[in-house]
Each structure stands twice: as structure tokens, then as C-alpha cells.
Amino acid sequence: MPDSGPVPDRGRPDRPLDDLVQPFQLESGGNGEARLTGRLSRLGPVVDDVLQRHDYPDPVAELLGQAIALSATLAAALKFDGIFTFQAQGDGPVSLLLADIQTLDGGERYVVRGYANYDADAVAGRTGARALLGKGYLALTVDQGEHTDRYQGMVELVGDTLAECAQHYFRQSQQMDAAIMVSAGRSGDGPDAPWRAGAMMIQRIADDPNQHLPPDDEADTWRRVMMLMATGTDSEILDPGLSAERYLFRLFHEEGVRVTPMRPVTRGCRCSSDRVFNVLEQLPHDELRDLADDGWLEVTCEFCSETYRFTPEEVEVRATATDSPESSLD
Secondary structure, three states: OOOOEEOOOOOOOOOOOOOEEEEEEEOHHHOOOOOEEEEEEEEOHHHHHHHHOOOOOHHHHHHHHHHHHHHHHHHOOOOOOEEEEEEEEEOOOEEEEEEEEEEEOOOOEEEEEEEEEEOHHHHOOOOOHHHHHOOEEEEEEEEOOOOOOOEEEEEEOOOOOHHHHHHHHHHHHOOOOEEEEEEEEEOOOOOOOOEEEEEEEEEEOOOOOOOOOOOHHHHHHHHHHHHHHHOOOHHHHOOOOOOHHHHHHHHHHHHOEEEOOOEEEEEOOOOOHHHHHHHHOOOOHHHHHHHOEOOEEEEEOOOOOOEEEEOHHHHHHHHHHHHOHHHHOO
């Protein structure tokens, strides 16, 4: 990996402004006073594509946009190919908030998707994580694929915002200090203005692997960095003309901010015709015909809204071929 470098007070026209995660470090004057690491996500067309595939009310779209940006920021800590899932489930108007990040090339690029389940009538007049999610839990899941153990951490939803809920998760589940900010919104007036989202996370890293939190003599640095982070505004983190590097320099130029190579984020979905077929062919033939509407079986992916159409006969023929002994021969 190329060496990290100081962040200049200028944009870099050769680098993308959107759909990326920018890792960074804060050296706090370069004297070893504290070891802080962070990640900043900036999402434009990617998050707009995810949200526009559904007719979400704006408060629901905003919450899901925040979850996607936050998930990309959290997933950037992974150094392997796998799936990172952010799931908030509650008893409020939004019963399920789900963001899914696939890490590729050893965690050097990410593919995102997201979905929200909600009661449209109950959403009316409500905004914010607490009002929309109600009481419930937050779960973060890491799946590295076959032959590995799946990890999941779960805590109660505590906080008025998704950022506060995530900070509570790290305090309770990971015993780790983490400062988090997240925002999503339309970049313009009107119902057709595109969506944008961004999130930032800063962590303290202990010198001793057995020490969860740094010693008290680093508390002043930590408080100062959190205060600087809090000076950032929603309009800045969502500004399509402001690069991630320049935004970080605005906030932390006195803290010795250094960046490592950014990581691109794209939208994608893992649904496919074959996967839908594999589900349908497990159903009894009579049930398949009962589910058909005007002779067609229609299955719509909750993430990307792609619709797959088959006839019951197509599924039955494939299922029969799969069960046949000859089907396994070349």
C-alpha cells in the first residue's frame, strides 16, 4: 500500500469526490500524544440509486441513506472479502432497517445495497431514528463465507440518532471509544432532487492489545478531536463539490491528519434468476400453481426491486431435471 501523506488545503481534481470511503489518521501534533484512526464515507449516485429504487417517504429514505453511509464506514475496518450487515429492528413505523456491504479485493472496494420495511401511514409526521424505529435492537454481522464462523454483535437501540445508537453499540459490545457522525439528505429542493449521504467514525487505539481504552492522560486529546469533529456540518459532509480530503483538512489540520488510499463504493445486488429458481423449486408443485397469478410466478427483490417472472411449468421442469440421476452426469 502506498505511504500515507499529509492532507493539503486543496481539492485534488484527479480524485473522485463521491462514492468512496477515505481512511485517515490523526497524529495530534505528531508527538505520539494519541493514536487515532478514522474513516469518512461520501456517497452520491450510489446511495441515490439505492433509494430511488423504492418509493420511500423522505424520512424513511433519509434514515436508510444514513444507515448505508454508516455501514460503509464501519465495513471499511474489514480486511477480507465478506459481507457486513447493519440491521436495526424496532416496534416503530420503520420495523426493519437493513444495509448490506460486500467487501471485495481484500476489503479494498465495497458493493452496497439497502432496504427498509415501514408502515406508510404511521411514518407520517415522524422524523429521526428514535421516532421511526422505536424500541428494538441494533445488530452488526460479519460473514466471511464458507468455513468461517459468522460473527454478530447485538445491543438495544439507545439514542436519538443512528450515530448515537452506533456509539452505544461500540461502548457496550466492543468496549471501545468511537465518535460517529452521519447525515443524509437531498442535494437540492423538490421531490426529484438526488440523495446524498456521508458518515465519519474516529476510534482510539490502545498501545496494549489487552487494553480496551487508552489511559486518562489522552482524554484531553480525545475530547478536543470530538469537539473539532462536531464543528462539521451536514451541508459540508453532503457537499458534492467538497472533496473528502479537503473536508478532513478543514476539521483536523491542527491534529496532523494523514490519509491512506481511498476505497471505491458501488451499488450492486446479489439477487439472480438462478437464486430465485433455487428457492421456488423447493416448493411443492401444487403450492407453486396456487401462488401463480395469471399463469405467472413473480418474485421481486426487496433490495433492488428487480422482478423475476417464471411459469410454474418452468420451475417444475427444472426441479425434475435437477432431481434426475442423469442430471449430475457430464
